[in-house]
Amino acid sequence: MGKDYLSILEDRLDRKGYEKLMAIENPHLHKFIAKYLDLCDPESVFVSDGSEEDQRYIREAAIRNGEEIPLAMEGHTVHFDGYYDQARDRENTKILVPPGVNLGENIRTMDREKGLKEIHEIMKGIMKGHECYVCFYTLGPENSVFTIPCLQITDSSYVAHSENILYRQGYREFVRRGKTENFFKFVHSEGELDE
Numbered sequence: 001m002g003k004d005y006l007s008i009l010e011d012r013l014d015r016k017g018y019e020k021l022m023a024i025e026n027p028h029l030h031k032f033i034a035k036y037l038d039l040c041d042p043e044s045v046f047v048s049d050g051s052e053e054d055q056r057y058i059r060e061a062a063i064r065n066g067e068e069i070p071l072a073m074e075g076h077t078v079h080f081d082g083y084y085d086q087a088r089d090r091e092n093t094k095i096l097v098p099p100g101v102n103l104g105e106n107i108r109t110m111d112r113e114k115g116l117k118e119i120h121e122i123m124k125g126i127m128k129g130h131e132c133y134v135c136f137y138t139l140g141p142e143n144s145v146f147t148i149p150c151l152q153i154t155d156s157s158y159v160a161h162s163e164n165i166l167y168r169q170g171y172r173e174f175v176r177r178g179k180t181e182n183f184f185k186f187v188h189s190e191g192e193l194d195e
Contacts, residue, residue: 003038005027005030005031005034005035006030006034008034008037008038009021009030009033009034009037012034012037012038012042012045013045013047014044014045016047017045017046017047017134018047020047020049020171021033021047021134023175024171024174024175024178025175025178025179026174026177026178026179026180027179028179028180028181029151029174029183032151032185033134033151033153036123036153036187037132037153039120039123039124040123040124040125040126040127040132040153040155040187040189041124041125041126041127041128042127042128042130042131042132042155043127043128043129043130043131044131044132045131045132045133045134046058046061046131046132046133046134047134048133048134048135048136048160048164048171049136049171050135050136050164050169050170050171050172055161055164055169058133058135058157058160058161058164059077059157059161059164061131061133061157061161062077062079062157062158062160062161063077064157065157065158067079067156067157067158068157068158068161077161079158079162090108093108094108094109094110094115095107095108095109095110096109096110096111096112096115096116097109097110097111097112098111098112099111123187123189126155126189126191127155127189130155130189130190131155131157132153132154132155133152133153133154133155133156133157133159133160134151134152134153135151135152135153135154135160135163135164136149136150136151136152136169136170136171136173136174137149137150137151137152137163137167137168137169137170138150138167138168138169138170138173139167139168139184140168141168142168142170142172142173142176143173143176147173148183148184149170149173149174149177149180149182149183149184150167150170150183150184150185150186151174151183151184151185151186152186152188153186153187153188154186154187154188154189155188155189155190156188156189156190159188
């Protein structure tokens with residue numbers, strides 16, 4: 001990442017998205033997002049604050065992009081996975097671990113540093129031509145000792161829409177917590193689709 005993270009965010013985000021992100025006073029979060037926007041190179045970026053308006057935008061994008069199909073009942077959609085796209089691919093899924101960690105013979109592991117290099121090579125430019133969605137969630141209720149904030153960066157409006165249904169919105173929790181490094185980070189891409 002040659003440019004500083006704020007320049008990357010200013011270049012990649014529209015004014016509204018940049019303002020939403022800067023309302024979260026967390027350079028660690030900003031650097032992480034900038035790193036993956038720079039690496040994955042999406043065409044555009046939508047930052048969700050979890051509002052009804054932002055959730056509606058993502059839901060409508062899933063239909064517009066063909067990831068979901070509207071049903072007769074207003075507000076309801078359906079998504080069909082490919083026949084071979086069920087659960088996890090055990091042969092190609094690896095857990096990245098530090099040196100010396102052994103999770104047993106039934107769990108495929110890989111050295112963390114080696115695995116990160118491999119996945120970063122795969123992710124270079126993987127979102128070209130796509131819109132990226134930056135979403136904030138929480139595991140557990142807001143403002144609790146049990147709350148775990150989560151960040152999702154994805155180019156799948158279907159994934160973002162599904163997570164909007166499954167998880168609590170967490171943008172306010174990120175704003176409240178400010179400069180914490182204690183949050184889950186997820187980066188996902190559709191990659192190349194063959195159907």
